[in-house]
Amino acid sequence: MGYKHTEFAHDRMVDLLGKMRQIDRMWELVEKMNQEGFLTLKTIAKVMRRLAGARRWKDVIEFFDNLEYMGCVKNTEVMNLLLDTLCKEKRVEVARETFLVLKNHIAPNAYTFNIFVHGWCSIQRIDEALWTIQEMRGLGFRPTVITYSIIIKAYCNQLNLAKAYEILDRMVAEGCIPNIITYTTLMNLHAKSRQLDEALSIVDKVKSAGCKPDTLFYNSLINILGRTGQLSEALHIYEVEMKMNGVHRNTSTYNTMISILCYHKQWQNALNVLEEMKKSLCMPDLQTYRPLLKLFFSEEELDVQIHSLLNDIVIKRHLSFDLDTYTTLIHGLCRVGNIGCATTLFDEMIDREIQPRRRTCNMLMQEVEQRNMYHYVEKIWNFTKHS
Structure with missing residues (x-):
């Protein structure tokens, strides 16, 4: 009432x-x-x-x-x-x-023009975004660090280092100081361009500029250090430096650390990070489990761990598999010869109207052909023909 x-x-x-x-x-x-x-x-x-x-x-x-x-x-x-x-x-x-x-x-206000700068950049029309900055100036609004960072990110998405640094030089010359988002964007660009030494040199620029690293910056840094074989340095960032600087871990931090440890085949340490994650306020998601599943399928005698993870995903976390998780599981099951489970998951994908990748169809087709499962060969063939 x-x-x-x-x-x-x-x-x-x-x-x-x-x-x-x-x-x-x-x-x-x-x-x-x-x-x-x-x-x-x-x-x-x-x-x-x-x-x-x-x-x-x-x-x-x-x-x-x-x-x-x-x-x-x-x-x-x-x-x-x-x-x-x-x-x-x-x-x-x-x-x-x-x-x-x-x-x-x-x-309008300054935010109005930032909306357009972001909009033009999102459809790869950076010239219009730069023209918007001129229009912004004409109406008495100064471009902010956000304005310039949007342009820098757009050039980074095109892997255009020269233009990104040209904008960086322009903003500094105008007295607009880069922030941690600007530096994170540039660090990721160098990493994508496989310029890993240059990516790591951004850390020194951040320190000299007096910028305080945030969670996104540390997540990127952990990933770069881990992929360049500097695992101990990545662990130091994760275990010591973030806490020392009062920067909180988020779901992406844990996922990145788990992925890096799996990359180095340190599955027990990866499971330890997963346990830490469960005790924190960050809940595991499908991205948390995928590198673990991929690693366990590639290692022998880890069937128990695979079943434990699947139980965690489905029973405890109530997570529904997505395309990437189905792909990881089906490919892993094919590699270990468990075609029964692989076909069950393939059927489940189709029932849920999740389109399997062509590579998955080809791999499963090859496995069922070798086992003379002709009815399933026909099923996959019919599916690929009409998809």
């Missing part, structure tokens, strides 16, 4: 209805929320993102246009929500056209 749904519950239901493409029912709930005074900025953001996700661009803009009739003020913050929604769905040109109409009666 007297119970009323909370603001959080209303927002969650709007999000779920939008996610399920139940747009009409979502609208009904939004109207009810508006009448009862539950419509907030968070609700508006969820409605816009779900409409954009359903590719109903005109509805997104129409919803924004009607906000005043719903008692909401159309200000810079709400305009930025609209532009950010369109840009994240890679409709940057639509966002740009909308902005040109709105800017005459809603003043």
